Amino acid sequence: MNELYVLAVISVAISAILTPFVKKFAIKMKVIDIPKDNRRIHKKPIPLLGGLAIYFSFILTLILKSGSLSRSEIGIIIGATIIVIGGFLDDKFDIRPWHKLLIQMASALSLVIYGIRIQLITNPISSSELYISIGILSIPLTIVWVVGITNALNLIDGLDGLAAGVAFISAVTIFIIALLNNRSEAAVLTVILSGAILGFLPYNFNPATIFMGDTGAQLLGFLLAAISIEGAIKSAAAFAIAVPILALGIPIYDILFAMIRRKLNGRPIMQADRGHLHHRLLDMGLTQRQAVIIMYLISAVLGSFAIIAMQVSTQRSYFLLAMVMVVLVIVAWKFGFFEHRE
Numbered sequence: 001m002n003e004l005y006v007l008a009v010i011s012v013a014i015s016a017i018l019t020p021f022v023k024k025f026a027i028k029m030k031v032i033d034i035p036k037d038n039r040r041i042h043k044k045p046i047p048l049l050g051g052l053a054i055y056f057s058f059i060l061t062l063i064l065k066s067g068s069l070s071r072s073e074i075g076i077i078i079g080a081t082i083i084v085i086g087g088f089l090d091d092k093f094d095i096r097p098w099h100k101l102l103i104q105m106a107s108a109l110s111l112v113i114y115g116i117r118i119q120l121i122t123n124p125i126s127s128s129e130l131y132i133s134i135g136i137l138s139i140p141l142t143i144v145w146v147v148g149i150t151n152a153l154n155l156i157d158g159l160d161g162l163a164a165g166v167a168f169i170s171a172v173t174i175f176i177i178a179l180l181n182n183r184s185e186a187a188v189l190t191v192i193l194s195g196a197i198l199g200f201l202p203y204n205f206n207p208a209t210i211f212m213g214d215t216g217a218q219l220l221g222f223l224l225a226a227i228s229i230e231g232a233i234k235s236a237a238a239f240a241i242a243v244p245i246l247a248l249g250i251p252i253y254d255i256l257f258a259m260i261r262r263k264l265n266g267r268p269i270m271q272a273d274r275g276h277l278h279h280r281l282l283d284m285g286l287t288q289r290q291a292v293i294i295m296y297l298i299s300a301v302l303g304s305f306a307i308i309a310m311q312v313s314t315q316r317s318y319f320l321l322a323m324v325m326v327v328l329v330i331v332a333w334k335f336g337f338f339e340h341r342e
Helices: 002-027 052-064 069-094 097-113 133-153 160-180 184-206 213-233 242-247 248-266 275-285 288-311 314-334
Strands: 120-122 131-133
Touching: 002 052, 002 120, 002 184, 052 069, 052 133, 052 184, 052 213, 069 097, 069 184, 069 213, 097 133, 097 213, 133 160, 133 248, 160 184, 160 213, 160 242, 160 248, 160 288, 184 213, 242 248, 242 288, 242 314, 248 275, 248 288, 248 314, 275 288, 288 314
Parallel strands: none
Antiparallel strands: 120 131
């Protein structure tokens, strides 16, 4: 446990120290977010690439930990490096969506190659046969999970400190789950990630002086997806899919509601709009800070449900997930989240 504290402090320090240098680098490279449409909330140009500080903090701290790197940790480093290169290219050159997708799939494949994959799921029906092996489907399911979470977190990166804060809460949730299940490797990874985010967050919280960009948002989504496989899905006592879905609830539900909204309104599913949860909160008259704090609270509540789901039977965890989803759908419908907004 002492090592975890040390790793957290190191990670926070590296991230906090590196962020101002990354900001200068972004300005020098002219990688700056200039507001061009009404989906952008900020009114003045803000440098991007803040994710580089999180990336280097995570990698350096992971290398500095005691003991050699495990096979899965090497896979995560390779995948994170691929996703950061892709994010940098997107922030700098605004690459095409299918190029971005190919890069995300390559990063997910690196996890599969190094043994990080979803191989079993809990059986929600039978108590005698606890797990269901998905065989060769483990590869596409892992890729879909990683690519999905990567994009989901990227899509909520619309307010100062929102994606970083939600990712921090999700990382802490997975850290607690990992500790409860004696998943020491996942605990180390999440404590390092939490520290890297925490060191960056003061620069990114409203009023932000630097944005993570796709470099950071995709990195955080990728790392959370990868670590959740190690720390939540792989855990013998918490193999229920309900656990990571609740732990990563905000980005997952936001992207699902966005897809439903666009489908109901006859719009292309992947077409951007101004209907995400953070946009709706702003339209209700909340300030950026108020909207972000509300989303932090929702994320923390969902994280608490994830921890509870881990402590109960498989059937009850699925029931809890279903109840949460029903409540969220009702609330979303009541507040018009399925109505189209340009």
